[in-house]
Amino acid sequence: MATAVNLEPTSDAEEIAALIARSRSAQAQIAHYSQAQVDNLIRAMVWAVAKPEVAEMIARHTVEETQLGNYEGKYLKIFRKTRATLMDIIDDKSVGVIEEDRERNLIKIAKPVGVIGALSPSTNPEATPVIKAIAAVKGRNSIIVAPHPRAKLTNKLICDLMREAIVKMGAPADIVIGIDTPTVEKTNELMRQCDRILATGGAAMVTAAYSSGTPALGVGAGNAVVTVDETADLDDAAEKIRLSKTLDLAASCSADNAVILVDAIHDTMLAKLVAKGGLVLDNAQKAKLQQVIWVDGHINAKVVAQTPKFIADVAGFAIPEGTQFFIVPETGAGPDHPFSGEKMTVTMALYRARDIDEAIALTNRIQAYQGQGHSCGIYSRSDANIMKLAEGTNTSRVMVNQPQSASNSGNLWNGMRQTFSLGCGSWGGNGTNNNITWRDLINETWVSKPLAVPKILPSDEVLFGDVIAKLG
Known part of the structure; x- marks a missing residue:
């Protein structure tokens, strides 16, 4: 058989x-x-x-x-x-x-x-x-x-x-x-x-x-930090931050996780964010929200990429109709301040800085906890401030006057390579920084073919210069 x-x-x-x-x-x-x-x-x-x-x-x-x-x-x-x-x-x-x-x-x-x-x-x-x-x-x-x-x-x-x-x-x-x-x-x-x-x-x-x-x-972890300085077009910045924070209900790891407002424009810009549907949470609401976003130190899958109303209902507090995202005032960074990390929800941490220098230091503190090497952004008309942020942060991408989540992986309005895979360099434990x-x-x-004219090794005086005199 x-x-x-x-x-x-x-x-x-x-x-x-x-x-x-x-x-x-x-x-x-x-x-x-x-x-x-x-x-x-x-x-x-x-x-x-x-x-x-x-x-x-x-x-x-x-x-x-x-x-x-x-x-x-x-x-x-x-x-x-x-x-x-x-x-x-x-x-x-x-x-x-x-x-x-x-x-x-x-x-x-x-x-x-x-x-x-x-x-x-x-x-x-x-x-x-x-x-x-x-x-x-x-x-x-x-x-x-x-x-x-x-x-x-x-x-x-x-x-x-x-x-x-x-x-x-x-x-x-x-x-x-x-x-x-x-x-x-x-x-x-x-x-x-x-x-x-x-x-x-x-x-x-x-x-x-x-x-x-x-x-x-x-790819490394996302935890985008976005700075708004005193030279920014505040209306433009507010709309683009709203768009970035709410796109696909923050399913992307590139959504604005923290926004830093410098003193000179803090109150005006915050009002514009509120007018765009941002809800500033009080301490009691913040505590309730923290309990539902993180469970045993990990992001709660139940609230990832959900509507503000769904999250608020789970957390147990009421929100006004028209709320599009949560604004959580924060001052610290690190494990004792979980809102400084990635949230995968329509929630942004809000920080205040004296100036661009403090904003850079704050960005580095936040991303040393989570998101180092991934990306950050700035709304500014000052090339000096833009370059200072780029040179002073441990990041692979600085998006300037653009909605972060729709831009750092490439879009029609910038020259970044189109992808969903963002290298974060050694800062994020990756082998590449590029898109x-x-x-x-x-x-x-x-x-490799021979050069038409071989290179000539320069003299020691040209190659080493005044190092010779200093070292003997």
Whole structure:
């Protein structure tokens, strides 16, 4: 009597190994694609999810599944952010010779990495898989996306739409694969078995990425601090802070977590923030809000990216109709002052500073607790103050007169690279400061030819100068 053979994977490691094998086979089929083939692929992948009626459907589906953020914010990300990201990279040369340095007689050739293992968070599950996928495919890689379990159906929906479009373009569907039933164990296996990790998620998952033994591009914690100085256009600043704080109900780690107002404009600017829907909490309300945002020292998932009314109801205090965000007066920073850290809610800590110098010192104190290396911002018309803040803070990005959450990952009004993966440098425990895109997902071969005229080593007098006299 014949014995039935179980052909299903018997472990997480085997299941992921099977996905890796499929992904690697697909990647081999596009490894020598031309630039035109690559660019048509990523155009198709974005159009499949971002055409208006589909974007609307995805936005509603994402909110229904995750219960995070709002439709307007999700729609902007899937409809506009994906288009902007495509526009940002579509004219980049990513195949063959991508750079020539004639002075040094160097030629740089782009080559794929292989299989990219990508992590997608529950807070941005609508656009993250798309943006990471087109960055991977731009470099002629394949990608496997591991979603947060809270967003697994959204991830499947988006990956399936991209896969259908890829097949219609004549390429193998498996250059994009989503993990349909995600677990921490499967995600860890993906990170161990892929060729490069593109990690966006909680601190624990990013740490796991760096510990996997696979080259990883991770991101640091967000805790944006924004300064408004005495030269700022206060009406413009108030509206942009409101927009940044409320976009997708603060699902983004780039939302303004702390705002510093200098003395000269403090009262006037605070009044403008209140007029924009900000509610200044008293000490009793602050204490109640603290109890619901943090539970056992961790952010309470129940209130992340929820409306002000929902949060206030959970906290047990009433708020006026029209409240869009909470303003919590704060003076300290660190674990004894939790509002100085990331909040993932429509809540901003409000600080007062004498001048730009105190604002810089305060920014560094706040971000030494959380968010160092990520980003900060300033509303100012003073180039001196802008540059002083940039030079005096441990940050990778300084956004000037722009809504932080909509700007530091790139937007149409600035020159930042479009991404959802923000490197935070050594300050944030990352290997890069830049906005991560396709250029981080390729290997490069450098071709070095002899210089037409060899360099000449200068004399000791020229090279060492007056150091010789000082040292003898």
